[in-house]
Amino acid sequence: MNDLGQTAVSAGKAPRTERGRKTVRKLLEAAAQEFGERGYHEAAITGITTRAGVALGTFYTYFESKEELFRALVRDMSHATRAHVAEAVRGAPDRLAAERTGLAAFIAFTRQHPELYRIIEESQFVAEDAYREHYLSFVEGYRDGLAAARARGEIAEGPDELRAWALIGMSVFLGMRYGLWRHDMEPAEVADRAIDLVSEGLRKR
Amino acid sequence: MNDLGQTAVSAGKAPRTERGRKTVRKLLEAAAQEFGERGYHEAAITGITTRAGVALGTFYTYFESKEELFRALVRDMSHATRAHVAEAVRGAPDRLAAERTGLAAFIAFTRQHPELYRIIEESQFVAEDAYREHYLSFVEGYRDGLAAARARGEIAEGPDELRAWALIGMSVFLGMRYGLWRHDMEPAEVADRAIDLVSEGLRKR
DNA sequence: CGCAAAGCTGAAAGTCGGTTCAAGTTCGCG
């Protein structure tokens, strides 16, 4: 959450001074809060500028519009989420271990950053292309990971991309239920049980 | 989609004549279209009344507000979705067969009624309680079905509710990808492959 | 029929919040 801002500012509106960069950072953080708490439509530019401690007009020095800012935020948060999971997975001994730590990290992340989860999901109805972009990127990486593991003989044969969608859907809903709605089970335990389902299967043996 | 309207009309505003009931039905169908195509915030009451072929004021004869109507629609559609899947699953020989036909039915349903999918998902950001209600009901039924199958020895031991969330999440995302976004695989085939993952597991044997 | 209740109409009120802009302030370089 410290790297907001690379992709964020509209072309031709980037700040030139340190003061400007600081203001942009304040605006982005305020916007993440405002959008996360109130949702896109309830969120008001004045709410953002008030939180940031700047005047209304300052917003338009750096952003074209409310929607453009929102899109920038979605991009940043998509990146942050994927980076966080990738970091957690790094160094896992095998694919099933990676699934487990990745899922635990994802659930813990939504717990710590609920506003992030909300902004990404709401983008489905505000900036659908950004939403698709997010999941297409996620699936791409996931699919490649599965394909590699399959090639190494770590997991059973099967359709990589469809599996990726299935596993991501599972993760998102477990994140919502156990990360956002109720904290009645630890992320690691949720991940253990879910990955047990996915690795061993429902069929009785 | 023919049973819109039971829960839909606000207390004290129910129509008393046949003419009134017909108008309510027209409004509900128009609203499902308008909300489905444009989303809650873009949707306009005038859009709904125009589609329904009635005057603006007529809307307020039967509904308190835009949001009340939306909630009613979510309730109806939640019910319709669950009823459709339950119907498809009825008579399945065992749990894994039920999983398969249920998932195929769900994906086919989102394909045929994309507006329904959208309205339910958008309710997360417009009427969160209705959204939770929807998935809590879904999980409840699912969990009980899994518990019964487990008791009958049809599937392996495991946590019913968490499994229900995982499987529903999977279904929703597969519905989005293969029912809404691209129709490059038949619902039955998607279901076959996904249920194969879930029943056999990722682990190599 | 006749007449009360139910239903319908659409102009207008009221509100709200995104966006603009002209004027003022601060910054940083020569």
Added chain:
DNA sequence: CGCGAACTTGAACCGACTTTCAGCTTTGCG
């Protein structure tokens, strides 16, 4: 310093959309 560029300010504009309401039409029952 001094001056132009960068930055900040907030009142005002603006369009859009929900909701209201007083008057008119239709319905259905005795």
